[in-house]
Amino acid sequence: MKYPEFLRKLKRGPQVILPKDFGMIAAFTCVGHESVCVDAGSGSGWLACMLGNICKKAVSYEWREDFAEIARKNAERAGLKNVEVKVKDVFAGIDEQDVDLVVLDLADAEKAVAHAYAALKKGGSLVGYLPHAEQVQKFVAACKESGFKEEEIFTIENMVREMLVRERGFRPDTKGLWHTGYLTFAKK
Amino acid sequence: MKYPEFLRKLKRGPQVILPKDFGMIAAFTCVGHESVCVDAGSGSGWLACMLGNICKKAVSYEWREDFAEIARKNAERAGLKNVEVKVKDVFAGIDEQDVDLVVLDLADAEKAVAHAYAALKKGGSLVGYLPHAEQVQKFVAACKESGFKEEEIFTIENMVREMLVRERGFRPDTKGLWHTGYLTFAKK
Amino acid sequence: MKYPEFLRKLKRGPQVILPKDFGMIAAFTCVGHESVCVDAGSGSGWLACMLGNICKKAVSYEWREDFAEIARKNAERAGLKNVEVKVKDVFAGIDEQDVDLVVLDLADAEKAVAHAYAALKKGGSLVGYLPHAEQVQKFVAACKESGFKEEEIFTIENMVREMLVRERGFRPDTKGLWHTGYLTFAKK
């Protein structure tokens, strides 16, 4: 597997959301040209950049100044002017209104779900990216409590593996990545 | 799993590329605001619409007039003016030049690889969406012959399953989708 | 996928442990000719029969008289004289001593873990077959509390899918089984 040119320009500091997971977010929310997205925390800003690349605007919350700086530099490297990195604690609230997508990729994400609900427009999507089953349970419970439509909440796991395509034969690679995080989708 | 609002507006006629596979294409090529994409065959035009939603322009080749009509209607339903559906055989060549992405989703895709190479800009991506191992072998061979960089060719399989998150417990769904197509990426 | 002749003779009443999961139990415990196994609950007795087929003795606990009868008949159909089905609540204790394997396939399995520990010989294996993450957590906690070696406790998921091997190509089947239960192994 090779990262696209776009990502090769970026530095990889703190934890990043991988292309495969960005792909699921893009696909199951269908954000696009007109969409405004918020994500927290920024980490290295990869997700903000990938969203900025396909959307009108991407705002990224990160309370650590040093990480925010990495994310900002990455947006510059990607040549994106529509990515804004805010040094701010998402648990204190989201400034933006009527956004199309909020992605929460941080511990205790469930505590920011009500803020996400407040920031989203009707029909907008919330995504939680969480590695553990117990976190997903809490996140889903918070979504229901905050008013997200129960019948629209779902959680997926996506497993991407490389296939070796050689003259001596076609086969999956022997070893590889089995898990990053579960992705939970909710809709306002 | 629920389709996003964007896709619920579309009709599902002939074979479609599913969100999970569109997500991989978006993620591993990082097409965006400025990108021009070509895909063939259109089928119901879902891929063209999903690409049109995040890119500058999406051109879709379909030799069957009836399918092309379905795809065109779907682009209208999606409110996309940057999606063009051409009733044309992709095996006869691609009109566009300097495009960022060509996606081939049709039998004998390997026979259109040289046309894709000709249409792509330097650094542009070709994606083959093929269900069978033997097709992937032929496609990869055609990529090498047509001049795509060998070290940038790779093939993935992505398996997406739903997790059931209920009060009585967290678990994967019992049954579900195991395979759509393998995705092969090549770079000019 | 086809069941082996051995299983085709058996009736399928209440929930059964599938061949793929029996296979993992056989493989990761390596019970054999000289082994004595206990399982609870019997369900249709498939696991007891498959264990009886490779071990010296298999004793199966089932508190429902009607299920026990189905399991007994299945052992007869399989021509096994070393399978004993007891109408007994495993939560009240296990009569056997120095057994090589105990498999718990029932709700609240964690409540029978201490009984399993008491019944096992040193070096013997306990297996918990549980569909939900939360059940696995409780089961693992009970194993640690009951004296099973912490460094030998592990949990696996096994996903078996069918590959279609046809003249028109090799590919995974489109749909299929994604989840039965997680398997937790512990060692006395």
Place this chain on the structure above:
Amino acid sequence: MKYPEFLRKLKRGPQVILPKDFGMIAAFTCVGHESVCVDAGSGSGWLACMLGNICKKAVSYEWREDFAEIARKNAERAGLKNVEVKVKDVFAGIDEQDVDLVVLDLADAEKAVAHAYAALKKGGSLVGYLPHAEQVQKFVAACKESGFKEEEIFTIENMVREMLVRERGFRPDTKGLWHTGYLTFAKK
């Protein structure tokens, strides 16, 4: 994941069949107390030992004297007297008659399929363990040509991953094994 005590005694020299794959063979053929099995090539003899542990007799073919010696020593370490390792080329034929199971784990396995058919009893099983799609195609074709029942031939892939069950949460392990070999089953 931990290997069972039984396997920890064995040396690991040339390529071995892993417990997960032995488990599938045991489960989908249901060999047991009364069964006679043949496998080729022996490699380190792990499969022969695991089969010997649950069956009446296991005969293992290996043309390399040095590998055969490793396999023999492993059978001794396992304390198995019913495992016989023959220094013989399986492509020259199988001596045994009316066997219950033949497992072929070697390159060009399709060339030994007719010998396997000749050695098996009616209702007996052939298993091919092959890493590549193209090998599986050839193997399945050879099974059909040799007289195995077409409707009983099937191929599976089994993916086993470890789940991390910790106080801070339940999740799949990040990385791990994705592929060993495809398993093809045929029945006489």
